[in-house]
Amino acid sequence: MNAAVGLGLPRAHAGTEGLAETDADRSTKLAAIRAGELGSVHSWELVTAVDGPGTRMTVFLSGCPLRCLYCHNPDTMEMRRGHTVSADEILGRLTRYKTVLNATGGGLTVSGGEPLMQAPFTARLLEGARALGLHTALDTSGFLGDRCTDPMLDDLDLVLLDVKSGLPDTYRRATGRELQPTLDFGRRLNDRGVAIWVRFVLVPGLTDSAENVAAVADHIVGFGGAQRVEVLPFHQMGRDKWSELGLRYQLDGVAPPTAESVEAVRETFRARGLTAF
Ligand code: SF4
Numbered sequence: 001m002n003a004a005v006g007l008g009l010p011r012a013h014a015g016t017e018g019l020a021e022t023d024a025d026r027s028t029k030l031a032a033i034r035a036g037e038l039g040s041v042h043s044w045e046l047v048t049a050v051d052g053p054g055t056r057m058t059v060f061l062s063g064c065p066l067r068c069l070y071c072h073n074p075d076t077m078e079m080r081r082g083h084t085v086s087a088d089e090i091l092g093r094l095t096r097y098k099t100v101l102n103a104t105g106g107g108l109t110v111s112g113g114e115p116l117m118q119a120p121f122t123a124r125l126l127e128g129a130r131a132l133g134l135h136t137a138l139d140t141s142g143f144l145g146d147r148c149t150d151p152m153l154d155d156l157d158l159v160l161l162d163v164k165s166g167l168p169d170t171y172r173r174a175t176g177r178e179l180q181p182t183l184d185f186g187r188r189l190n191d192r193g194v195a196i197w198v199r200f201v202l203v204p205g206l207t208d209s210a211e212n213v214a215a216v217a218d219h220i221v222g223f224g225g226a227q228r229v230e231v232l233p234f235h236q237m238g239r240d241k242w243s244e245l246g247l248r249y250q251l252d253g254v255a256p257p258t259a260e261s262v263e264a265v266r267e268t269f270r271a272r273g274l275t276a277f
Helices: 023-034 087-103 115-131 150-154 168-175 180-192 210-223 239-244 259-270
Strands: 038-048 055-061 083-086 107-111 135-140 158-162 195-202 226-233
Touching: 023 038, 023 115, 038 087, 038 115, 055 087, 055 115, 055 135, 083 087, 087 107, 087 115, 107 115, 115 135, 115 150, 150 180, 158 180, 180 195, 180 210, 195 210, 195 259, 210 226, 210 259, 226 259
Parallel strands: 055 107, 107 135, 135 158, 158 195, 195 226
Antiparallel strands: 038 055, 038 083
């Protein structure tokens, strides 16, 4: 999710199941995927002070319904590019790191891609992490928020919600999808008592108009209780991945926003009583 900017970090590749794709195994495997026992995983990494409080294991799932023009990890967009991994394997790793994660107030963040593309698998990871006594977070655009069940919300301490635009037209241009599901999910999170940290990527010429930024701020206020807003300046670190995948990258030549313009956007949020950095 996006994990739009934070995905530029180095990370270890997840282990693979090595399952043979034979006809005999296929239905068993599909049933396991539907049950959330198996998932398509891009990678995982241990991070500190990113993707939530403390030291965390962030697991990046493959597959995303959005097509953000500024995506830094377009290799996470297609589920078929991921490795098939069992929830038990990830939870086993999490168990091994439990002591250090707990000591820092950290835990598990499920990210992507879009983790709600694989909602049953995400649910298993969150439930397992919660059973270990770890802090849990979901990094999502909210576009598939209706796939997040109430029991999943009850296993969540925090949602990192990417609000990619405030104006529906701009959202459509930036992502190829609709804004409204994100707004519905933000309000639902607040009603359910799940903490929200909003992320907004500032892209010159795409998301940085005063009207769009003001609309983002108004929507966040409308959620009712976002703890903070992080303004992430666009950069070009993901550009080469697009051409490696044979995809057309449309933001060539777009410069990162100036420090002043990023700060001005933060001030727009602060003027509405939000904590922004
Ligand atoms: S396309 Fe998907 S993975 Fe890429 S930035 Fe957008 S939401 Fe994130």
